[in-house]
Amino acid sequence: MRTFAYCRVSTVEQNAETQAHQLKERVADLLDTRIISESISGGVAAMARPAFKELVDHKLEAGDRLVVLKLDRLGRDAIDVLQTIKMLTEKGVSVQSLDLPVSDLSTPEGKLMLSLMTAFAEFEKSRIVERTQEGLARAKAEGKTLGRPVAKGTTQSVLKARADGLSQAKAAQELGLSLATIKRHWNKEL
Incomplete structure (x- = not known):
């Protein structure tokens, strides 16, 4: 089993070296050549990030382990994070987040935690849709014009x-x- 680590910072002013150092301290078999770092917003979908996509498509194989210091390094959008973890586990890659009580998300306990997170993400998405619909209905009731403004003439x-x-x-x-x-x-x- 090979171990890879993924470090992400949101801006080029930040440095992923601190994450890499903490990962090396906590993961005994982690080689420097298997630490992948990039500076990109967590709002960008995981598979749209160049370094992460390269890691998934060309380096990770079944039986490998991907370690992140914190789950939010995989992304800010809960749904994207869950889809990414599901995709990796289906590929046979174990995903570990060192900030969770159950770090290995491929174990029964990890899958339970993932299921709970999925339920919360679904709930969050439903609430966003609900609030959007409520806001549109309120705006219509107040007589506001919805949609793209049309230039006069x-x-x-x-x-x-x-x-x-x-x-x-x-x-x-x-x-x-x-x-x-x-x-x-x-x-x-x-």
Whole structure:
């Protein structure tokens, strides 16, 4: 079993060396060449991070172990973190987070912890959708206009270009608007 470690900091001003040092102190069989570090926001999905993707796609194999100092190093979005851990465990990679009471997430206890985290992440996602819908309903009830604001005169300009015989592409060019905007206004009535 090979052991890899992943260190992540959010900005280039920060340094992952502290994480790497703490990992080397706590993980006996960790080689310097198997510590992967990058500076990228935790808000970026795990598999969209270049160094992490390289690690998963080209270095980690079934039977390997991936260690992180804290679970949030894998990401800030609970759902993405859980999907990442699931993907790794399905690949046969053991995932360990040294900040959790049960560090090995591939054991029965770790799977229980992961299940609980999944339930909380699902609940969190549902609440976000609920709050968004409530906010939209309240805004509608208050008479607010929802959606993209329309610049005054856009519809008239597009309809005049159409009446003048311009194509949608030519109208977009002439009016300095995107083709999508032209298409949205092309068949509107005044």
